[in-house]
Structures are given as structure tokens and as C-alpha cells.
Amino acid sequence: MKYAVIKKEDLNKWFEYLKKKARLYAPKKKENLYVFRPVKEVSEICLDYIPTVLPPKKYYFPQKEKLLKFSVQPFKTAKAIEEFEEFILLAVHTCDIAGIQCMDVVFRDGPEDPNYLNRKEKMTIIGIECLKYCDDKANCASMANHVPRGGYDLMMVDIDEKFILHINSEKGERLVKGVAYIKEASDKDMACLEHAREEKKKIFKEEFKASLSEVYESFDNNFNAKVWEDVGRRCVACGNCTAVCPTCYCFDVLDDMDLSLNEGLRYRIWNSCQMDDFAKVAGGEDFRKGRDLRQRHRYYRKFKYPVDKFNRYFCTGCGRCTRTCMAKISLIETVNALVEENAVSKKNTATAA
């Protein structure tokens, strides 16, 4: 079975079933926004939500994560976490699944990251496809992440009274197999899916004013573009845009002794290029002193460096950085401004030649 269907009225029953299989995390309302949380009551699960404050990365790359236990006398080290628990991420948008794929590339690149890999192994991803935009901050169509492109175990698509479930792995299959109310999708269901996808094409349009390859070219050719001055002047270096980004993976490592002063834990904790001291080195030299240079770096880490290194864009299009910025710095506007500068500089070179 590759495609299954579940009636909407049976969803909560299925969610209860999932909850018994493993720890279940799903989106839930928090004030006027949404967050992923462990599911206590299935009635709290929100399937219709805009991207959560933090992406689900907090479950495979936690904000503060134990790496190692140690004692000083006698000197000993041991694993900080003996066993990682099975968990299911429910209702993950396709943009956030792209985020997981990016992290996967980074943490599998040698030297492999054991903590991430241990968690990833225990993770089951149930996606949900957006059939309309979350809001106007998203740029997922430009990044081609508005549609499922793998990286999940199951994908849910709303077809009115039912959800289609695309079964994409054995792990996923185990969660639908033998469940009486989940049936194989009929030809009619598949036609509904086709129809939903056709309708979706009318809604989702590339949000950048240029193709992705032109965007790449704009980054490649205009390292000293003016747009960074403006962004740098407005940015307050709060670090929100990097914290909420599903593909930011920088961390710091610190040792914390307990009160015995003999035993302690080594942690890693999120860190980011937007912090003032991030690029300071011994001797006090700072090779990204201004907020303009730091913001530029953040964008290059999405649209240029990872493309060169991993052949992958590291912006998923989730729009979180724009949503969270109190200085109202918009990723779409910034990229478009850069594209324009590129067009002008190309024209100038052409006339000069």
C-alpha cells in the first residue's frame, strides 16, 4: 500500500493510537502563535497552523543538550544519555521537513554527530501538506518546499472529508498497517488528491522576483551590495532570526560542575552568528564586527555557502525569520533588493563594455 485514507472523524482515534506507540509531539496554540509540544490531549492538536515559534529542530537538536558526564577525581567520562526515546513528530509542514533534511546533511557530514544521529534514528515524521499559504511571510514556493519532496515517513493531505496518507517508509507503514479505519486509497481518492494539487498550483507562486538560480547569482556577484547597510542599520542583533531558523545549527559547548565541584556535565547550547562576540577570536580581533556583516553572513549561509558545499539551499522558505524580526527585516524584501542590485550592476557592466 502506497497511499491510504483516513476519515476526519477517525483522526483523533488514530492520534490516540500514535500516542501509545511513542512520545508524540504536535503543534498546539500558544497565545496568538503555535508551538510544538508533547501531546497530552489529542484535542489540543492543531493541524491548521502557521509555522511554530521554534521549528521542530528543538527535538533533534535541543536548545541545551547534554553531551557527556564527567568526574574530575578519579577522572572519568560517560555518556550523558544512556538511551534515546522513540518519538513521533506529527503534522510537520513540508518546509520544516526540508529543514530536517538540511540538518541531516550537516550532521552526517564527517565527523558525524552522534547525538543528532541517535535522535534521528528514533524519530518518525508525519508531515502535513499545506494547500494554502500560512501567511505572506513564506517563500516556500521559491524554494520549492511547498510540496512534499521526501524526508518523511507519512504525509497527510486534506481532501475534504478525508486525509490521504502517503506512505513513504517502513516506519510509516507500521503506523497505519492493521489499523481498521485506515483504508487503501481508491482511484476516486487519488483523483481528489490530483485535484487538490491542481488547485494548489493556482495559489502558490514564486515569492522572489527572480528564479533561484538568479538569486544565487545575485549573492555570488554582489558581496558588497548596499542592501546590507540598510539591514545592518535596522537589525538589533537579538538573534531571533537564527534561533527560529530550521537550518541554523551553530552551538557552543560548556562544562557545568555540580555543587560537589567534582562531577559535572558537558552541554552544547545554541549559539549564533548574530551575537556580538560570535566571531571574536583570541586577541580581541572580530572578523564580523558590524550587524551588517553578520546579517550578510546569515543570508550567505542560506543562499550561497551550502549550495557550494552541499548542493542544497539552506532556506526552507518557512518565513520564520521575517515573522520574528521586531525590526521588520523581511527575507523576501532583502533577497529582492539584492536581485535588483544585481540587475543594475549587470546593466552597468554591459553598458561599460
Added chain:
Amino acid sequence: MKKHSKPKVAFFDFTDCEGCQLQFANMGSALLELTELVDIVNFREIMSEAGEDYEVAFIEGSITTDNDVKRIKRIREKAKAIISLGACATIGGVNGIKNRSPLELAKQRVYGDKADTVNTIKTMPVHEVVKVDYFINGCPVYIPEVISVVKCVLMGKPYIVPNYAVCVECKMNENVCRYEKDQECLGPVTRAGCNSWCINYGNKCYGCRGLVDNPASAGQKDILLKYGITLDDILQRFTLYNDSMGEKYDKDLKQ
């Protein structure tokens, strides 16, 4: 590891509300664990006998009289380590408001016709008078940070006060940002270390830990202006706890 001999610790207060010392008294079981590690010899709020023999001195409060200057210098001579405790000691605190007007005027306002009998000087954080080894910012101090600092003192390691914004911790706690709810907040320019204490409880950040080394004054000003806050109010927010920086921000913000 060889057992540490318990260092003797004393608390002294200068110009302040004693709220930070009260935080110690509020520690509960952590305080008992701490007393396993250190000997508290002078702590008016939780014990009566006063010891005069100490190695580590916690200083609460800012320096505001000639007598304070003499007293803190005597403590410095005796203590191996001095720890500034709380906003008043680390950055001047609310007492710094005094520095906004000429000293004579401030005296007149507060003491009226008794002004002449009062000895007072401008408000100073402790490190403006003597060398300070450790800083615990905040109004009041945040207990988990206090414990981290005490551990550093015992291990003879420096404690690095964070130089990034409260927002960094706030986002890790996945709070809904005040700005998302059309309220303003000083988190983007305020030094972290309190684990975004106030926002976690539904309040906003008032900047009690002082501003980061290099706050984005211009950017923050633009944001606050959009919230209908006047330039004077912005300046007051920036300097509520840290008036010793008043002139700098005055210049930064008004350019």
C-alpha cells in the same frame, strides 16, 4: 578532588533595597547546599552574629557617599574576591537617577532644608571605586546565575557575563515575543543571563541587567518610535538601571 577548605563569605550592603540579599534568603534548599561549600560569617538578613574575618565579599548596593568609598576600600583590602551583587552594585541601578541632575539640586529635592547636613556624592557602581572580580547583574539577581558564579569563585575560574541579548534566551524558551503581541520590550538590547525571567512569566524586559556592550541604539530607537514612545522615554528606558551610561546613550539616540 581534594576537599576545598570552606572559604569565609561576608555580605555587605551599600545604597540599595537589600532585595538581592533577600534572594539568597529565598533560595531554600540551594542555600543549605551552598552553606556546605562556604562559611557565611556576615549576613544581616539571615543571621545575627557578625564576623569580621572573610575571604569572599558580596557587595550589594552602589557607592553614594564618601564614607561608602572608605568602607569599600577597607573591604577590598581584606577580601580575596569581591563580587558585585545586583543592579545597584554592578551598574549603579535605579539610584543612578540622582546623576541626571546636579548634585545640589538632587539634595534639595530629597532633603529640602536639611540638604546641607547630607553627605552625598554621585552614584557609582562598585567597580568605579575598587577592582571587582565577579559581577552578578540583575534587579534582583537570578538565583541560578548566583550559584554559577559561586561555583566559579570556588574553582578560581572567571565568570563571563553574557554579552548577548535577553531575546536569545527568550527564544530558547519559546516565548511568544511581546512585539508579536504589539507590546514593546527592552530584550533586544539587554544583557542576557536571567533566562528571560520576566518574559517567561508574562511580563516584558525592563533592562535591569544593563545593556549589552554594543547595543543597537539606532535600530532599537526606530523600533520603539514605531510604538509611539518618545525619544525622551526611550532614553529613560535605556538608562533606568544604568545612568552612568546616560551621556553615551543621550548622544547615540539623539544623533
